[in-house]
């Protein structure tokens with residue numbers, strides 16, 4: 001599904017990592033950890049095709065990612081480290097907007113996803129009136145919409161979540177993998193619930 005071959009990344013003429021090679025299949029969960037600044041976010045951006053590698057390549061379903069610009073959105077779901085919500089839009093409007101790439105945005109599905117992340121009753125609340133954890137939950141509600149791509153790339157998804165929210169997300173990610181999905185996530189958090197096919201990658205070991 002996703003293959004990384006001899007990948008290297010440089011930012012501002014400074015090498016972050018080199019020689020990274022791995023292959024992910026349906027059902028795999030890859031947790032990327034490493035010190036601040038080691039390049040975890042930079043790696044996820046490479047895996048999404050948002051930036052291009054200095055060396056090596058990323059292949060999605062057997063094709064170089066750079067050549068798949070038009071169809072990437074249908075093959076992978078990316079949630080960045082910022083919640084990415086618009087302060088003046090309501091909770092429901094934000095999720096409808098965030099889901100536009102993958103979902104039809106039907107009201108019933110939006111309502112179910114918001115309920116799944118504990119935001120029932122907040123549908124009409126403008127996002128500037130929410131806490132950081134509640135804003136994060138809007139971004140994560142995308143993971144409860146129907147018809148999503150199987151490959152999820154998540155940058156620090158546990159940021160600002162409380163204990164119950166963290167446990168629920170861990171379980172949801174593990175379930176997704178155990179049903180044939182694939183998850184790549186960056187986090188400093190030790191997962192207590194993992195998919196059956198779980199791999200830990202310490203990016204600090206690839207720093208030159």
Ligand SMILES: Nc1ncnc2c1ncn2[C@@H]1O[C@H](COP(=O)(O)OP(=O)(O)OP(=O)(O)O)[C@@H](O)[C@H]1O
Nearest residue numbers: 011012016034035036037038039040041042043186
């Ligand atoms: N837009 C940018 N332009 C130039 N350099 C950048 C940019 N974003 C990040 N960097 C540099 O790339 C390096 C890696 O950043 P990155 O965000 O990938 O690290 P990280 O491992 O995710 O860090 P953290 O654990 O702090 O989130 C950092 O040293 C940073 O200074």
